[in-house]
């Protein structure tokens with residue numbers, strides 16, 4: 606009995622592992638095709654990044670309503686903003702996982718490969734079926750699922766238990782760290798700013814949070830989120846203040862990624878890896894100042 610149980614577990618474990626590996630290879634192969642398509646085609650025109658008939662076309666976003674206490678919200682400003690504009694259910698509940706992918710592609714010009722990859726990971730993390738299940742935005746609050754310490758828009762969970770709301774003063778510090786300027790003189794966050802601020806956040810958490818954890822996976826996921834502030838959102842401080850503090854999409858805004866097939870995993874990695882490798886955080890044993 607014991608042996609047959611053990612063998613069954615090993616068999617199913619191995620099967621899951623192999624299916625996962627094959628799926629990853631197929632998604633990455635498809636992603637490479639989409640990226641090649643992006644390189645061989647012209648970008649979408651300014652003002653036309655969002656397709657005809659989709660919310661946000663021409664910068665016209667559905668009305669914003671701030672969430673009520675009863676609504677379900679996540680630690681992700683991008684998903685919360687979609688609910689705040691009614692692109693996702695305004696109460697943030699019962700969102701079909703498979704249905705979120707197309708909505709992400711339409712709203713932020715994410716590639717279908719990237720949306721599938723992330724949502725499939727999310728479904729596994731939440732022990733749900735990608736194809737058949739729904740989730741609530743607050744399901745993403747699970748600590749060290751995808752949500753992690755040393756974020757740029759939320760203090761660590763040990764200090765700020767409700768990760769669904771942005772830490773206004775932290776976002777102010779992030780935006781105040783911007784050193785760039787665009788041609789019109791608008792303040793812009795640069796990759797160097799994000800590298801510096803991410804380093805400071807990790808060092809600060811390490812020094813002050815006795816429960817601080819940040820695995821390599823979470824570092825990479827965190828840096829992926831961070832780079833969207835420039836790649837998808839465009840880095841303009843005026844826009845980011847609205848997006849990150851109110852979780853609202855500014856009137857007239859459209860995704861800064863204009864490629865035909867959207868932001869691919871490959872395209873994203875071109876910015877994530879340099880950012881992550883640029884972060885020179887303190888390492889080794891640490892002394893925690895409990896304040």
Ligand code: HEM
Pocket residue numbers: 680681682683684709713715720723724727745751752753754755756757758759827830831833834837
């Ligand atoms: C599959 C869809 C997505 C999922 C499941 C997801 C999930 C998450 C989670 C759990 C966090 C919290 C991470 C932390 O603790 O810092 C987060 C943060 C974030 N996400 Fe998303 N996200 C998704 C799509 C997007 C998209 C499309 C964008 C950009 C348009 C985006 C931008 C961000 C940003 C800027 C943060 C804040 C990072 C920080 O505070 O350091 N996310 N996301």
